[in-house]
Amino acid sequence: MIKVIGRRLAFALPVLLATSIGMFLLGAASPMDPAKQYAGAAVFTMSEENLAQIRANWGVDDPLYVQYLRWLGNLLHGDLGWSTSRHEMVGDVIAARAGWTLLLIGITLGVVLIGSLVLGTLAAYRRGGLLDRGVRVAAYAVQSMPSFWLALAAIAVFAIGLGWFPAGGLTDVRSTGVDVADVAHHLVLPVAVLAISQAPWFLLFVRDSVAESLREDHVLAARARGLAGRTVLFGHALRTALLPFLTLVGTHLPELVGGSVLVETVFSLPGLGAVSVHAALGSDFPLLAAITLITTAVVLAANLLTDLAYTAADPRVRIDG
């Protein structure tokens, strides 16, 4: 297993390198001027000289390869560089925000996994039944709704209409610290919206997969032996269906990250979502590269984890990197 992890890490390095180069090339193709974005409205009263001085301070007019090598050199010293769009060290920007994004994504992933496993399995058990049809209709309906629309609707109903949950923010506006219960209360709507918008894929997959395995020989044999329905469903049918599901989780993670950007923006959560958008609009390569690197690393790690989980769930599977 150690060997597998080692080999994967060796493979990850060129991927990360290629991603970061791609980021800088994309940035070079962008016509945006980071100094103008930094200046905001003040740009209309600033002289060209003033703007040029700021660009010179940042070195953003240097040739691209110089900028990239400088960035890479700093990275080797553990310095992620200077974010022009936030006017702050990239490390500080990410340290202040990554935790909230990971929390949002982590909780959502948990909710989606459990919810889709339970609902999907139950729907498959009574195929064509009321629950099955309801779940399928709901899944298709949700799949066609943009997540920012879903978020605004949730705010209108549960925050404004019923007043059960806050309409946005991470903590109560009047609270001075960060309180677990307060944060949890604020995360209910964003997590629910993100989970619901991501669930259809998983839900329909589990349903189909379980439904199929219900007809397989070992399940029929278990039934024939007179095992209880629940034991057959969760112990035999679901277990077989789980394997491909793990792969789905790994490949779907980037989509979850993308969805979190929109949800964070609508619910004004101080995560990486809003800064990524801002960084992209302002050609802030160092921040974009760092965010992309982290996302890539998370996706690679998730893939490795699912593969390892695969071997744990099914001893027949062997991975050789």
Added chain:
Amino acid sequence: MLRLMGTAVVALLALTACSTPAATGPGSATDTFVVATAGEPDNLNPVLGYGADGASLIFDGLVARDDRNALSPALATDLPTVSADGRTVTARLRTGVTFHDGKALTADDVVFTYRSILDPKVDSTIRSDLDMLDKVTASGADTVVFTLKYPYTPFLQRLTIGILPELPGQDMNKSEINRKPVGTGPYRVTSWTPGDKLVLAANDTYWGGKPTNSGVIVAFVADDNVRAQRARAGEFDAVEVAPRLATAFGGYTVHKVPTADYRGVMLPMNGPVTGDLAIRRAVNAAVDRQAMVTGVLAGAGDPAYGPIPPTSEYAAPAPTVGDAATILDEAGWTLGADGIRARNGQRARFTLMYPASDSLRKELALAVTADAKKAGIEITPEGLTWDAIDPRMKDDALIMGWGTPYDPDFVSYKLFGSRFAGEGYFNPGSYASAVTDEALEKGRTSSDPAERKAAYQRFQEQLAADVPWVFLTYLRHTYLVRDDVAGVRPRVEPHAHGVENAIWWNIHTWTRK
């Protein structure tokens, strides 16, 4: 492995489940005020550009502005004095003022602040505002002397910039002060969660008197709809909302605060169509400004005829614009069969650019297009990014906007001065008029108020005659303020407003009824 994942999931679920109502719900009568805005600053450092026009809540300038935007002394004991040649400005500092960290204010702090702004190594966005400043020196512990390169009458208006404590040897770009500022203002910063909120606590030893409330929380909500929805949920005491979303509801009042922020059409002087005076005058006559205020701005605006807002003492009365058809007929632009005019084979058509991300400018562009069509001028509106607009500004018309209530020199000098023709956003249409240049020059150098007034009168008359811009509307900033707040005194606002310079500019004197 699966079991491990399951445990983690259950633990995460438990975290979401344990939700309790917040300790202090919305609407509770604490004496901390909660305000909300979309305008989150990138940093809170006055040297980099935060709160350059004063009212920054955290800092004080040498001077401040009252509710009519008139200058009053702040960290200076009296308004600074100007020498006879207009090139030396001397400020005496108030004694006994301390920063939030307890350090006493001295002339060195003021010198440090202004020198930092002038330092090219510092990423200051307000350096060009101080073009006239040659050097700044301390004379003793409580006197600061500014030496100007040339006489500049509105210089005192630039002394609203917040004063930082001297930070020797620090890189101002990376200084901790950007996030955790230390000032002399009515509030000190308790915490700032970027993207969420800024928490300010009253400075009990404020030289201007202890604030009448214990603190202010500024919530940052970027999205217009979300901000309006959270306002309806009663989260805020005062909140800026988009005009079309500013409808009063239980317990809240709408304030439509006048601004000096105008929108207009910049018409390049080079184009074969926009360069023709008759076309420019005809567009100026054809636009229905009142309809734009009602239709596009949802009533939150005022018709604009020039760059000096009607609320300013320098404003000239609205000029007569004439009749578009008559102007064009007299100039020989004759109506074609398709309803578009032409002269000597040149059709009366031009492109009007607008930044595509700005929905207000887009709607104004469409309104101008429709109005001009009625006069026989064909406009093609084109939504672009600023990067696509920049290289085309000298040839194509553009919806632009700016404006400041403080001094008529501030924006207009660069926007309409021939020296700045074709320089970036200053005078992209290359407007040049000797009369305008002379009036603008007189306005910035003359120290006689009557002479200045006459100069800006001439300036406005000349603009009305030359029509380098078709001014459309002044905006109003719309706010919802809770009815139990006492002490709200809106004043004319500049374009840039957010934490600073919004309706809560005097929040340190607000109380609950």
